[in-house]
Amino acid sequence: MERSATVEKIIDLIGRGRCSIATAAGVSHSLVRAAVFRRVAEVAAWSMKWASMGRWPDAGFDGKPFATGSARAKMCGQPLADGFRACYVGFKADLKARHECHGFSRWYKSSLICEQCLARRDIKSPDSMNYRNFTSSAAWPLTMLDHDQWMTLGEHSDWNLVEGFRLESVGFDLMHNVFLGVGKDLVGSGLKLLIQQGAFDHVEGVHDDLDKALGVIHQEMVQDCKNHGLFLPSKPVLSVAGLCGDDDYAMLNSRFKACHCKVMVWWLAFKSQQAADANQDDRLLQVLATCCYGMQRAIEILDNSGLLMSESDANETAECLQLHLVTYAWLAAYYWEEGVLLFRFRPKHHYLFHQAVQIAEWRLNQSIFHTWDQESFLGKIKQICVKCHGATATVRVFERYLLCMAMMLEQHRRVQS
Numbered sequence: 001m002e003r004s005a006t007v008e009k010i011i012d013l014i015g016r017g018r019c020s021i022a023t024a025a026g027v028s029h030s031l032v033r034a035a036v037f038r039r040v041a042e043v044a045a046w047s048m049k050w051a052s053m054g055r056w057p058d059a060g061f062d063g064k065p066f067a068t069g070s071a072r073a074k075m076c077g078q079p080l081a082d083g084f085r086a087c088y089v090g091f092k093a094d095l096k097a098r099h100e101c102h103g104f105s106r107w108y109k110s111s112l113i114c115e116q117c118l119a120r121r122d123i124k125s126p127d128s129m130n131y132r133n134f135t136s137s138a139a140w141p142l143t144m145l146d147h148d149q150w151m152t153l154g155e156h157s158d159w160n161l162v163e164g165f166r167l168e169s170v171g172f173d174l175m176h177n178v179f180l181g182v183g184k185d186l187v188g189s190g191l192k193l194l195i196q197q198g199a200f201d202h203v204e205g206v207h208d209d210l211d212k213a214l215g216v217i218h219q220e221m222v223q224d225c226k227n228h229g230l231f232l233p234s235k236p237v238l239s240v241a242g243l244c245g246d247d248d249y250a251m252l253n254s255r256f257k258a259c260h261c262k263v264m265v266w267w268l269a270f271k272s273q274q275a276a277d278a279n280q281d282d283r284l285l286q287v288l289a290t291c292c293y294g295m296q297r298a299i300e301i302l303d304n305s306g307l308l309m310s311e312s313d314a315n316e317t318a319e320c321l322q323l324h325l326v327t328y329a330w331l332a333a334y335y336w337e338e339g340v341l342l343f344r345f346r347p348k349h350h351y352l353f354h355q356a357v358q359i360a361e362w363r364l365n366q367s368i369f370h371t372w373d374q375e376s377f378l379g380k381i382k383q384i385c386v387k388c389h390g391a392t393a394t395v396r397v398f399e400r401y402l403l404c405m406a407m408m409l410e411q412h413r414r415v416q417s
Ligand SMILES: [Zn+2]
Pocket: 114, 115, 116, 117, 118, 119, 350, 354
């Protein structure tokens, strides 16, 4: 009981972002050598070593003693942060950063798409190992790798230097995986399926002038959300281009942000449920409603749970995510046979399967790996960047960021006083 309470406290601290360490590099990847990522891992390992002891270090990162009489030299061996200690718990990042920081050779652009199992993407491999295979014939779920097995395959991460690092601790970010990934596919394709199956026949010109009809459907969507206490911005407005046109798989384009997608997934679950209830013999609508329910129910449980989930919540979330994946795979296979560009199946769906397994096994709310705040921070930095001259941007960005922070603190101080 006592141990559990301690774990709760630790993950609560991390969940609120109090202990996050940013390791992003501020230049494009082509300019960042592998050695830089290795050095970042070395510094993180050194830093975490002293944080775990709760003491100021005896020497600098390079092993050289601090200058005699300096403030840092005076702090040597002193308690750190009132005796609090910190330890490495997990690594959160989007899929590209996971690959770059850890040097994973297995990632979404390679044939072996996953570092956590032996699933493959190439069509030459046996069908049972194809990551799109979610039928009972799939063999890849039987090939899950733990950290030690992964190491025996010759894989390596520079973060092995950090005490407590394991492959399993490199999380999948649910925000990128769902709200900037599979959720966008679901909303785009699900909406087109609903239109095709007649759920919006009351909208004038829905089968003749789709662009105009989508605008009306969007207004309906905003109103439905408002009626249920949810806020969906009225812009950007849905359009054919917003669903990636007619020549590509239907999905929300980049104008729709993660927060839009999250509300739209709720709306799609709501609307597909209504359509399925009204058309009980329509197989496609029944599968779509089940698919959306699985996703929305999993999101709801995760949003309403603490970081350490109850066993029943964890099991239900895992079952709902797997239900979503199986039904989505069915829809993807159906439209693939039909030659229609709906329900694209991506590696992110595969990673969602791993998240479902991890939720059931660990009962750890995957929101611990969310990067909402970090993405928001990058957006603010970008706003500053675009106002700077290219030649001096690397210095000016940080100067102006500090200036913004100073102004914010000053405003805060005036309000307080
Ligand atoms: Zn896998």
